[in-house]
Amino acid sequence: MSGPHRITAEPLTRGGFARYGDVLKASGAPDRWINRGLCGRYHDLALLDFGAEGRAGISLFKAVPRNMPYALDLVERHPEGSQAFLPMSPDPFLVTVAEDGPNGPEGVRAFLTEPGQGVNFHRGVWHGVLTPLSGPGLFAVVDRIGPGRNLEEVSLNPRVLVTRG
Amino acid sequence: MSGPHRITAEPLTRGGFARYGDVLKASGAPDRWINRGLCGRYHDLALLDFGAEGRAGISLFKAVPRNMPYALDLVERHPEGSQAFLPMSPDPFLVTVAEDGPNGPEGVRAFLTEPGQGVNFHRGVWHGVLTPLSGPGLFAVVDRIGPGRNLEEVSLNPRVLVTRG
Numbered sequence: 001m002s003g004p005h006r007i008t009a010e011p012l013t014r015g016g017f018a019r020y021g022d023v024l025k026a027s028g029a030p031d032r033w034i035n036r037g038l039c040g041r042y043h044d045l046a047l048l049d050f051g052a053e054g055r056a057g058i059s060l061f062k063a064v065p066r067n068m069p070y071a072l073d074l075v076e077r078h079p080e081g082s083q084a085f086l087p088m089s090p091d092p093f094l095v096t097v098a099e100d101g102p103n104g105p106e107g108v109r110a111f112l113t114e115p116g117q118g119v120n121f122h123r124g125v126w127h128g129v130l131t132p133l134s135g136p137g138l139f140a141v142v143d144r145i146g147p148g149r150n151l152e153e154v155s156l157n158p159r160v161l162v163t164r165g
Numbered sequence: 166m167s168g169p170h171r172i173t174a175e176p177l178t179r180g181g182f183a184r185y186g187d188v189l190k191a192s193g194a195p196d197r198w199i200n201r202g203l204c205g206r207y208h209d210l211a212l213l214d215f216g217a218e219g220r221a222g223i224s225l226f227k228a229v230p231r232n233m234p235y236a237l238d239l240v241e242r243h244p245e246g247s248q249a250f251l252p253m254s255p256d257p258f259l260v261t262v263a264e265d266g267p268n269g270p271e272g273v274r275a276f277l278t279e280p281g282q283g284v285n286f287h288r289g290v291w292h293g294v295l296t297p298l299s300g301p302g303l304f305a306v307v308d309r310i311g312p313g314r315n316l317e318e319v320s321l322n323p324r325v326l327v328t329r330g
Contacts, residue, residue, distance in 0.1 A: 024223060024225055024305065025225065026225040026226075026227045026303055030227065034226075034294075035228065035294040035295065036239075038228060038229045038294070039226050039227065039228040039229070039294065039295055040226070040227045040228075041224055041225075041226055041306075042224055042225040042226075042227070043222075043224050044222040044223070044224055044310050045223055045224060045225065046222070046223040048220070048221055048222065048223065055213070055221075056213055056220075056221035056307070057208075057209040057211070057213065058189060058209070058210055058211045058213065058249055058251070058283075058285065058307055059206055059207055059208050059209055059210060060189055060190065060191040060206075060207040060210065060283075061191075061199075061204050061205070061206055061207075062191045062195065062204065062205045062207070063200070063203060063204040063205075064203045064204070074201075084223055086223070086251055086253065086305040087253060088251065088252060088253060088254075088255065088281060088283070089253075089254060089255055090253065090254055090301070116253060116301065116303055118223075118225075118253070118305060120223065129199075129200040129203070129204065130200065130204055136255070136281065137204075138191055138281055140189065140251040140283060140305060141206075142221070142223055142307060145209050
């Protein structure tokens, strides 16, 4: 029986995350100033894709905080739609993703968010479940509402141990 | 020249806000337990409506914090779509709405959120602009992306002074 595979969490950047999804953040100059100049709008930051039979919905997730090192033993994907995790607190959280290989998910990577960053997983991308690292673990989630099965789960063996960089 | 009309901010509750939109919050038992019981899902909490030519988008808004009492002198509405304000910090913010009267917006009301509450204004509802009361003033916004003019603004005269209850 082999031990866990070990990886280090990377900083979350748009470039590093582009093959998996979108990083939502309000940095740099906004796309528009609105409300008489009192609000910056960072416009339309996520590729939302809910297929022909789905629609967008907003749900809230409240998750138990996890600790680092974090043992990732399960990944999932939503074949029918994208899924955005929008933190309702400034606390960093852990984002894990994987490639879709010939034998299932492979090449796990982990990203640690900065305060004010959200993510949107593109449709069909393998990812770990919502992983807050501190309370309150509260997130707004924009994902697909619609008919059909929209969840595939795969256990990882060996599991992947994610450590801080 | 008359002075401002004065109102008191009310606590934000689903019942009190129902005629204007949805209150998004994670209270009570979740609709589903997911992720092996480590996450509660409060499912599909908002009536999203983007019309035939619109689609959902996620933007970030970063707004200048305001003070109470707050002088509301402008309301707006989006005739083509709903708009959700999802705070990315636990800080309460002020929500203002108005009825659509024969001569324009009337009957302004104000609501003060609790930590962890978001709102979704239903399509066409008069509301004040995003009003954080402290930093960072960062919100995820789910609203309509699409063609056409989706903003009407009306100045309030006299303005409405919103005080804490």
